[in-house]
Amino acid sequence: MIGWRHDLEPFLLKEAQARNLPILLDFSAAPM
Amino acid sequence: MARFIEKHFLPARVHVREQAAEFKRLGEKYDAQWTPTILLLDSQGEEQHRIEGFLPADEFQAQLMLGLGHAAFHHREWAQAEQWFREVVKQFEHSDSAPEALYWAGVARYKCSGDGSALAETARAFRDRWEDTSWAKKASVWGAHSA
Numbered sequence: 001m002i003g004w005r006h007d008l009e010p011f012l013l014k015e016a017q018a019r020n021l022p023i024l025l026d027f028s029a030a031p032m
Numbered sequence: 033m034a035r036f037i038e039k040h041f042l043p044a045r046v047h048v049r050e051q052a053a054e055f056k057r058l059g060e061k062y063d064a065q066w067t068p069t070i071l072l073l074d075s076q077g078e079e080q081h082r083i084e085g086f087l088p089a090d091e092f093q094a095q096l097m098l099g100l101g102h103a104a105f106h107h108r109e110w111a112q113a114e115q116w117f118r119e120v121v122k123q124f125e126h127s128d129s130a131p132e133a134l135y136w137a138g139v140a141r142y143k144c145s146g147d148g149s150a151l152a153e154t155a156r157a158f159r160d161r162w163e164d165t166s167w168a169k170k171a172s173v174w175g176a177h178s179a
Binding site: 009 | 037040041042043044045046047048049051054055058059062064067068069070071072073074075076077080096099100103
């Protein structure tokens with residue numbers, strides 16, 4: 001699980017395209 | 033479960049309090065107003081499936097598979113979509129996701145083959161199980177001429 005950073009979005013989108021995988025984005029209040 | 037997620041997704045998390053600014057931005061972008069909210073996004077950042085609220089492990093994994101089916105369906109990958117939907121029915125037949133998966137498996141097969149009997153077969157399958165669900169009601173129209 002990757003913790004989100006403000007600069008992560010382009011990286012994840014590029015990775016998703018390259019690896020042909022969807023992103024699972026979890027908005028969570030559970031302890032990190 | 034962790035292995036399934038690692039194999040089929042790029043998982044990322046935004047903590048609503050510890051990353052408040054990011055949660056505000058992304059929460060507004062994706063209309064996430066409750067936790068947990070889990071989104072399945074494609075490589076364009078488009079939402080394909082949404083899970084809101086806590087689920088036990090088996091229900092959660094069934095939802096993830098259902099989401100993979102919907103993602104494939106949205107991209108018109110009918111055979112792949114049907115495969116995921118059938119996996120939900122097979123592996124998680126007691127989950128709340130199973131009737132929805134059976135419904136969409138029928139639609140995906142019809143989209144792939146153009147053969148209306150895929151829908152009639154699905155309507156028939158709903159007579160054997162999950163007949164009290166909204167999905168069975170939706171599928172019932174397909175069985176009107178198949179008895």
